[in-house]
Structure formats: C-alpha cells, structure tokens
Ligand code: GDP
C-alpha cells in the first residue's frame with residue numbers, strides 16, 4: 001500500500017493550496033487503507049467525506065507534496081475521532097468498594113482482561129481489588145480466574161458451588177465492603193453469540209451490582225462483528241467503555257475507528273498479548289498510525305511544518321534586530337502567542353526577555369486580550385500598521401470603533417508596541433548585538 005501511495009504522491013508535486021483534485025486523488029488511496037484496516041464501509045465513507053471538506057483549500061507546506069499533506073490531515077482527523085472526550089485509561093473507581101462489571105462474548109478475553117486490569121489497579125494505582133467469576137456455565141471458568149489471581153497476587157472471591165450469577169454478585173459486594181476493598185470486579189459469562197438468556201443474566205447482575213464501570217471486552221480482530229457486539233451490549237446493558245483485545249495480532253486496528261464512530265463509547269485499554277502485563281492505555285496516535293500504515297509520512301510533514309515555523313521566527317528576529325518592528329510584526333507575534341498558549345512561553349524563549357515576560361504575565365494576558373489586540377491591528381490601514389506613529393485622535397477613534405474597543409485599549413496596545421520596539425532596538429544595538437548573537441545560537 002505504501003508503494004501505491006508514494007506513486008500517487010509523486011504525481012502530486014504541485015505547490016500552493018490543496019486543490020479538490022489533489023485531495024480526491026490522495027483520499028482514494030486513504031479510503032483503501034481504511035478498508036484494508038477493517039474499518040467498516042459506512043464509517044470510512046463518512047470519515048473521508050469529512051476530511052475532504054476540511055482539506056480542500058488548505059495551504060500546502062513547503063517541501064512536502066499535497067498527497068503527503070492530505071495524509072497528515074487524515075491522520076489528525078483519525079486521532080480526533082479515536083480520542084473522544086475524557087482521559088483514556090481512566091476508570092471511575094471512587095467511593096469504595098467500586099464495582100466494575102466485565103461483559104462480552106465468550107472467548108473475547110474477559111477473564112484475561114479482568115485479571116490484567118486488576119493487576120494494573122493494584123500495582124499502578126495501589127488499589128485493593130477483589131475479583132469474582134460469575135461464569136457458572138463453563139466448568140473451569142471460575143478456577144481460571146482463581147489461578148490468574150494467585151499468579152498476580154490479587155484476591156478472588158471463594159468459589160461456592162451451586163450459586164447463580166446474581167447470588168455470586170451479591171456475595172462479592174458484601175465481601176468487598178467487609179474486606180475493605182477499593183474495587184471489586186465481576187467477570188461475567190459469555191456466549192458464542194448474543195442471546196436472550198445471556199443478556200437477561202447480565203441485566204440482573206447489573207441491577208444488583210450497580211457498577212461504576214461496565215467494560216465491554218471485545219476481540220479487536222473481529223472487525224465489524226466487534227462493532228455489532230458493542231452496539232448490542234450498549235443497547236441492553238449500557239456500557240461505559242471498551243477494551244479491545246488481540247491488538248497484538250495482524251489486524252490493523254480498524255475496529256477501533258468503527259467502534260468509536262458507531263458507539264461513541266471510549267476505548268479505554270487495548271490488550272496486546274496473553275501475558276498479565278499485556279494491557280495498555282488506549283493511545284489514539286498509535287492506532288491511527290497503524291490504521292493508515294503511513295507513520296513515516298506523518299512525521300515527515302510534522303518536521304516540515306516545524307521548519308517553516310522556525311524560518312518565519314528567524315525572519316522576524318532579523319527584522320527586529322534591525323529595529324524594524326511594526327504593527328504587522330506585533331500582530332504576527334500576538335498570533336504566535338495565541339497559538340502557543342501564552343505570551344510567557346514565547347517571551348521566555350527569547351534572550352533578554354525574561355523580565356518583560358514576567359510583566360506581561362502579571363498584566364494578565366489571556367486569549368481574549370490577545371484576540372482583541374489582533375482585532376485592533378486588523379482595523380488599521382496598511383500605512384498605519386507600517387508606521388503607527390501617524391495615529392492621531394481621529395484615526396484612533398476609527399480603529400477603536402472598527403474593532404469594537406475603546407481608544408484607551410488602543411493606547412495600551414500602542415504603548416506596548418513602543419516598549420517592545422524600544423527593547424528590540426536596544427537589544428539590536430547592544431554589545432555585538434544581543435539579538436544577532438541569539439540568532440547565531
Ligand atoms: P473470555 O471467554 O472472554 O473470558 O476469554 P479469555 O479471557 O478466557 O480469553 C480467551 C483466550 O484469548 C485466552 O487464550 C487468552 O489468553 C487470549 N487472549 C486474551 N486477551 C488477549 C490479547 O490481548 N492478545 C492475545 N494474543 N490473546 C489474548
């Protein structure tokens with residue numbers, strides 16, 4: 001696939017903005033990549049349509065091709081879809097003992113994942129965990145959990161023959177409260193396919209346990225079936241999250257995307273093997289890379305974009321060193337700050353700016369103020385921006401009105417510009433030119 005793609009990219013070597021044709025050509029290959037990764041057709045189609053609208057007309061970064069740029073846009077959109085809200089890997093396990101209900105089809109990896117998760121909660125989060133198997137259908141199922149428990153040093157509820165799942169769940173709850181456990185995990189029985197009896201049983205257990213988390217464990221290699229299973233369990237039981245197992249296999253992870261797109265439920269963890277520590281927090285970035293299989297292109301584009309930004313900054317530094325610091329420069333600075341999330345970080349990176357940066361921080365610069373300042377500069381004419389000293393009362397009034405601000409706000413902006421430009425001049429003229437030295441560094 002990568003070869004096929006690079007062929008497409010070679011043909012797309014024009015510079016400038018992404019044309020509709022560029023985008024379409026590249027997306028045709030991306031669509032194939034998604035389907036090969038087992039993303040379901042309607043999900044892939046929807047996704048491509050969204051990216052197409054977003055990508056068309058975007059500027060192409062110098063030194064990469066339009067096709068490469070599209071792949072990066074696709075990658076970022078994939079990450080956004082996979083992520084959803086909330087912290088991946090986070091579980092609601094306050095108010096002990098917090099019940100976690102594990103559900104899914106037989107063979108999906110419920111019992112293994114229950115133990116893996118218990119180990120993680122014990123070792124990483126310092127929780128006291130009790131595990132209970134409610135699988136009265138399969139003869140060896142309860143012993144399986146008990147054995148895993150002793151391997152990882154996590155307690156399991158003693159086995160009492162002849163109980164039904166609801167009775168076991170109640171006993172687990174009592175034992176967890178009396179024993180001072182933080183969490184108790186209920187590993188339910190599965191069926192080979194969804195049936196009424198299974199769902200009714202899980203419903204009853206849910207009503208007894210009122211779980212804080214209901215985790216669906218599903219085989220990530222089963223693609224569309226995994227999504228249907230999730231949909232069914234969510235409709236009947238209500239799930240709070242998903243663990244995709246067998247992500248160590250050959251599958252490209254497309255089930256993750258379909259799962260997110262169709263159910264909207266967070267994928268919390270992925271299973272990466274049979275061993276007890278083969279459970280990892282779900283990382284959208286990694287799965288996106290795997291689905292596309294184009295990680296090299298993504299990092300290439302990131303690199304190119306960084307270079308461009310560095311070049312821009314250097315050009316501005318050069319102008320500033322010569323004492324040329326007009327309103328256009330200030331605007332660029334303000335926009336950078338907005339992007340970088342604060343003035344302090346930006347100024348902190350420039351030598352000799354530490355003190356000013358603190359003043360600026362104390363003055364309470366936030367996004368809103370930055371945006372207002374940019375709006376004021378936008379209301380200036382080209383001439384005014386190049387030479388702000390020509391601003392007298394009537395021009396000021398016009399600019400303030402044009403940007404919905406007061407003349408006093410504009411005066412503050414002009415004062416800041418004056419101070420900054422004085423500082424730049426001083427730095428530029430200083431011994432050997434501090435700015436020049438900084439640029440060499
Ligand atoms: P359950 O029926 O849902 O409880 O499934 P089990 O937990 O008994 O798992 C069924 C089989 O899948 C076992 O052989 C597990 O070792 C294996 N398994 C579970 N999770 C993973 C995983 O993430 N990767 C791999 N390769 N195997 C797994």
Ligand code: MG
Nearest residue numbers: 110111135141
């Ligand atoms: Mg099991």
